Amino acid sequence: MTNPFDDITAPDVDVIMLVGSNPEEAHPVLGTKIRRAVREGCKLIVVDPRKIDLAKNAEIHLQLKPGTNVAFANGMMHIILEEGLEDAEFIKSRTEGFEELREIVKDYTPEKVAEVCNIDAGELRKAARLYAKAKKAPIMYCLGVTEHSTGTEGVMSLSNLAMLVGKIGRSGCGINPIRGQNNVQGACDMGCLPGDFPGYQKVKNEDALKKFSEHWGVPLNPTVGITATRMPGAVAEGKVKALYIFGEDPMRTDPDIGHIKKMLTGLDFLVVQELFMTKTAELADVVLPGVSYAEKEGTFTNSERRVQRVRKAVELNLGMRPDVEIFYDIMNRLGYPQPRLSASEIMDEISELVPSFRGINYARLDAGESLHWPCMDEKDMGKAILHVGKFTRGLGYFYPAQYKPSAELPDEEYPFLMITGRMLYHYNAGAMTHRTEGISELHSSSYMEMHKGDAEALGIKNGDRVKVASRRGEIETRAVVGDKVNYGEVFMTFHFDDGNVNHLTNAAIDSFANVPEYKVCAVRIRRA
Amino acid sequence: MVTDSAIKTVTLTIDNKSCTVPKGTTILKAAQSIGIDIPTLCYMKELVPDGSCRICVVEIEGGRKGGLVPSCAEHCAEGMVVYTRSQRVVEARKFILDLLLSDHTLECFSCARNGSCKLQEYCLEYGVERTSFRIGKRTPFGKGDTSNRFFEFRPDKCIMCRRCAHVCEKLQGRDVLSIAGRGFDTHISTCYDIARTDPTCESCGNCVSACPTGALSSYDQKRNYRSYEVTSTQTTCPHCAVGCQFNLLTKNGKIVGADPVDGPTNKGLLCVKGKYGSYKFVHSGDRLTTPLIKKDGKFEPATWEEALGLIVNKLTQIKKKEGADAIAGFSCSRSTNEDNYMFQKMMRAAIGTNNVDNCARV
Numbered sequence: 001m002t003n004p005f006d007d008i009t010a011p012d013v014d015v016i017m018l019v020g021s022n023p024e025e026a027h028p029v030l031g032t033k034i035r036r037a038v039r040e041g042c043k044l045i046v047v048d049p050r051k052i053d054l055a056k057n058a059e060i061h062l063q064l065k066p067g068t069n070v071a072f073a074n075g076m077m078h079i080i081l082e083e084g085l086e087d088a089e090f091i092k093s094r095t096e097g098f099e100e101l102r103e104i105v106k107d108y109t110p111e112k113v114a115e116v117c118n119i120d121a122g123e124l125r126k127a128a129r130l131y132a133k134a135k136k137a138p139i140m141y142c143l144g145v146t147e148h149s150t151g152t153e154g155v156m157s158l159s160n161l162a163m164l165v166g167k168i169g170r171s172g173c174g175i176n177p178i179r180g181q182n183n184v185q186g187a188c189d190m191g192c193l194p195g196d197f198p199g200y201q202k203v204k205n206e207d208a209l210k211k212f213s214e215h216w217g218v219p220l221n222p223t224v225g226i227t228a229t230r231m232p233g234a235v236a237e238g239k240v241k242a243l244y245i246f247g248e249d250p251m252r253t254d255p256d257i258g259h260i261k262k263m264l265t266g267l268d269f270l271v272v273q274e275l276f277m278t279k280t281a282e283l284a285d286v287v288l289p290g291v292s293y294a295e296k297e298g299t300f301t302n303s304e305r306r307v308q309r310v311r312k313a314v315e316l317n318l319g320m321r322p323d324v325e326i327f328y329d330i331m332n333r334l335g336y337p338q339p340r341l342s343a344s345e346i347m348d349e350i351s352e353l354v355p356s357f358r359g360i361n362y363a364r365l366d367a368g369e370s371l372h373w374p375c376m377d378e379k380d381m382g383k384a385i386l387h388v389g390k391f392t393r394g395l396g397y398f399y400p401a402q403y404k405p406s407a408e409l410p411d412e413e414y415p416f417l418m419i420t421g422r423m424l425y426h427y428n429a430g431a432m433t434h435r436t437e438g439i440s441e442l443h444s445s446s447y448m449e450m451h452k453g454d455a456e457a458l459g460i461k462n463g464d465r466v467k468v469a470s471r472r473g474e475i476e477t478r479a480v481v482g483d484k485v486n487y488g489e490v491f492m493t494f495h496f497d498d499g500n501v502n503h504l505t506n507a508a509i510d511s512f513a514n515v516p517e518y519k520v521c522a523v524r525i526r527r528a
Numbered sequence: 529m530v531t532d533s534a535i536k537t538v539t540l541t542i543d544n545k546s547c548t549v550p551k552g553t554t555i556l557k558a559a560q561s562i563g564i565d566i567p568t569l570c571y572m573k574e575l576v577p578d579g580s581c582r583i584c585v586v587e588i589e590g591g592r593k594g595g596l597v598p599s600c601a602e603h604c605a606e607g608m609v610v611y612t613r614s615q616r617v618v619e620a621r622k623f624i625l626d627l628l629l630s631d632h633t634l635e636c637f638s639c640a641r642n643g644s645c646k647l648q649e650y651c652l653e654y655g656v657e658r659t660s661f662r663i664g665k666r667t668p669f670g671k672g673d674t675s676n677r678f679f680e681f682r683p684d685k686c687i688m689c690r691r692c693a694h695v696c697e698k699l700q701g702r703d704v705l706s707i708a709g710r711g712f713d714t715h716i717s718t719c720y721d722i723a724r725t726d727p728t729c730e731s732c733g734n735c736v737s738a739c740p741t742g743a744l745s746s747y748d749q750k751r752n753y754r755s756y757e758v759t760s761t762q763t764t765c766p767h768c769a770v771g772c773q774f775n776l777l778t779k780n781g782k783i784v785g786a787d788p789v790d791g792p793t794n795k796g797l798l799c800v801k802g803k804y805g806s807y808k809f810v811h812s813g814d815r816l817t818t819p820l821i822k823k824d825g826k827f828e829p830a831t832w833e834e835a836l837g838l839i840v841n842k843l844t845q846i847k848k849k850e851g852a853d854a855i856a857g858f859s860c861s862r863s864t865n866e867d868n869y870m871f872q873k874m875m876r877a878a879i880g881t882n883n884v885d886n887c888a889r890v
């Protein structure tokens with residue numbers, strides 16, 4: 001996120017634009033902040049294929065056809081330029097690449113975009129004016145934007161939109177991806193990426209390679225690694241033989257499970273370090289019992305880049321071991337002399353190697369200081385708002401993006417467009433929440449939302465069991481009939497083992513970021 | 529807001545101590561700023577004063593209406609002389625507590641909030657052991673709203689401070705709770721008497737955390753612990769990237785509950801996942817406790833020595849035969865920064881590959 005939560009939901013924010021994001025369910029406490037802002041007069045633009053709860057309070061709800069975010073953003077920019085609502089001064093002094101963008105969005109007339117996105121051209125115009133004319137208007141987006149085969153373009157076109165009207169680098173604005181898992185931000189910051197050392201220092205950069213080699217005392221591999229989403233292919237080709245999975249359950253959270261199972265069983269050796277016997281762990285050669293967040297010291301970095309302490313509340317003494325100690329053992333046994341550092345000492349090593357963490361240490365955090373990275377020294381509280389006065393890369397670059405239809409669209413055989421998302425009571429694969437009575441009672445099985453018109457045509461009633469099939473698999477689930485989704489579209493959440501929607505989803509891959517296409521695939525439906 | 533009114537200050541004395549505060553400050557806040565504690569029940573610092581419970585009364589020398597005013601709502605004025613514990617203040621507070629007890633089921637012994645109830649605390653402090661009102665209507669004993677799975681509502685313990693309704697409406701933005709009835713029959717109710725369940729009520733438990741008495745209490749607390757038995761450890765919610773702060777409450781080596789903390793993003797609120805879904809899984813009976821090695825398609829328990837030995841042997845073999853890039857690792861975007869750092873260091877420095885990723889993309 002470029003701006004913190006409180007800043008983008010403050011009383012002086014005029015308009016909030018939510019794109020493919022349902023914070024009331026996925027990030028509930030943020031949802032309360034948005035509800036409060038709206039009550040106090042902030043206007044809301046909801047861009048989402050579903051009638052999410054917040055859409056009721058929205059000034060404008062653009063119920064986009066799933067997978068058409070790029071067309072939507074380009075259409076907004078077209079209108080802004082046509083009506084002269086852009087921030088010319090900002091474009092001139094702070095950005096580059098504007099001319100090319102102007103060329104590209106020329107074609108995206110409101111009428112054309114309305115057709116692609118299945119929305120009303122007048123509403124799109126209204127949204128563009130509302131957003132462009134607001135003094136303070138943040139964009140928030142979520143997996144709904146990134147989980148497409150064209151996800152990266154979706155993100156770029158939103159940032160183009162914000163730059164075009166100068167709504168970045170200042171309070172109450174910005175482009176704000178709301179991260180899914182609690183510490184996705186941190187895992188990326190810490191270098192759990194195939195091309196990046198900690199702090200996004202590139203493996204390809206010779207200076208970075210040298211710096212880390214020297215600091216860690218071994219020559220390092222200069223070849224960029226393979227992303228998780230390309231892993232199935234790499235295993236099938238015999239390039240990768242062994243996989244060490246630390247606390248993830250790809251068997252439940254990855255799209256296209258058949259594909260993943262093939263990968264995991266195609267390995268010579270699979271290690272899984274987990275809290276529970278998950279579907280993935282079942283396929284392992286060795287399973288190592290790790291510990292939960294409540295049994296260790298450490299930090300999480302939230303969506304605002306705020307680094308916060310995790311503290312040990314209990315020790316179970318049942319035989320499991322702190323995850324990092326398992327790593328120490330393996331490292332040393334492999335011949336790498338890794339000293340057994342405490343969590344606080346690891347943070348010291350991080351702040352030595354990562355300039356944007358230089359000012360972060362446990363003494364400060366435990367004294368109650370709240371720190372955002374980049375935090376350059378002991379006195380710095382960190383930058384809560386990014387790109388103020390100057391972009392991190394100098395000038396802000398407009399990355400023009402063209403709309404491309406989703407990789408898989410409905411056809412005669414699979415006539416429905418399926419989208420997936422998250423619901424309030426569960427958290428991704430639900431390993432934590434399924435183990436809480438009460439929560440699992442509230443919602444314990446999968447369901448699929450569909451439009452009442454479609455249901456009627458298929459003779460399906462609310463609550464009926466239905467069979468849903470895609471090109472990759474078939475599942476059975478319960479139909480929830482209503483008008484939350486549009487005609488021809490259906491929605492499922494991905495928390496449940498029974499009727500796991502990931503059996504159906506599509507692993508077509510985003511050409512930039514290797515994000516699997518989660519959101520959209522084509523399915524057919526019949527009564528079970 | 530930062531106009532001249534905020535710049536101008538007033539000086540007053542509270543309990544004979546002089547105190548200078550910006551104009552517009554309430555007496556309660558002024559007193560707090562010089563370390564004087566005034567009891568409150570309905571007051572919530574995030575919201576405009578409700579001013580209904582009157583337990584926060586103080587005496588202003590020469591003030592109107594005998595000088596007794598609610599300090600949470602009354603602004604400081606130049607030269608004001610305030611007493612927070614004068615004879616009259618104490619008598620007034622005793623009277624208020626006496627009235628509250630006149631319609632309160634006193635069963636502190638078995639109440640979930642025994643030890644963390646403000647009514648109990650103030651009654652002890654002011655020596656009000658039982659009510660002196662012998663006649664009058666009483667809310668029927670024990671009958672409550674048990675429609676929510678995580679907490680119950682007991683109207684016979686409700687003191688009508690309305691904190692729950694304010695939290696639900698103004699902070700949670702949900703309007704589940706409201707005040708219904710008139711006179712004695714006034715009570716906290718759900719709008720249209722719906723159940724405190726999905727979809728309107730999100731079971732966030734923020735009303736429970738705000739309740740000063742045992743009227744709203746979590747079943748986990750009722751059954752498993754009292755506040756004086758637990759140790760609190762402040763930590764960050766493991767569920768989503770909002771990063772709410774809460775205290776994990778432990779008793780005899782077990783986590784029994786979670787209470788919100790006034791963290792930078794959550795400001796004292798939590799959602800159902802943080803409040804009720806963040807600790808039971810830790811003690812779940814199906815936690816893995818020992819390393820397992822698969823032999824002939826079946827897992828067998830192994831020692832750490834065996835398991836780590838096997839891993840290191842296998843990895844070394846594969847690395848020798850196929851090169852380090854034949855090995856890959858997926859890290860955990862739910863685990864800590866420190867774990868993630870060390871995981872990628874293990875992959876890069878000890879194994880020798882950049883094949884390391886997390887599920888950010890997923």
Ligand code: SF4
Pocket residue numbers: 695696700702703704705724728729730731732733734735736
């Ligand atoms: S649990 Fe939350 S939503 Fe439900 S009544 Fe209480 S405050 Fe309102």
Ligand code: SF4
Pocket residue numbers: 685686687688689690691692693716738739740741743744
């Ligand atoms: S239920 Fe609790 S918070 Fe609500 S009015 Fe009664 S005493 Fe106050």
Ligand code: SF4
Pocket residue numbers: 027028029030765766767768769770771772794797798799800801802803
């Ligand atoms: S309490 Fe809810 S909103 Fe807050 S971090 Fe946890 S899951 Fe997210």
Ligand code: FES
Pocket residue numbers: 567568569570571578579580581582583584585598599600601
């Ligand atoms: S705390 Fe002041 S009136 Fe209730």
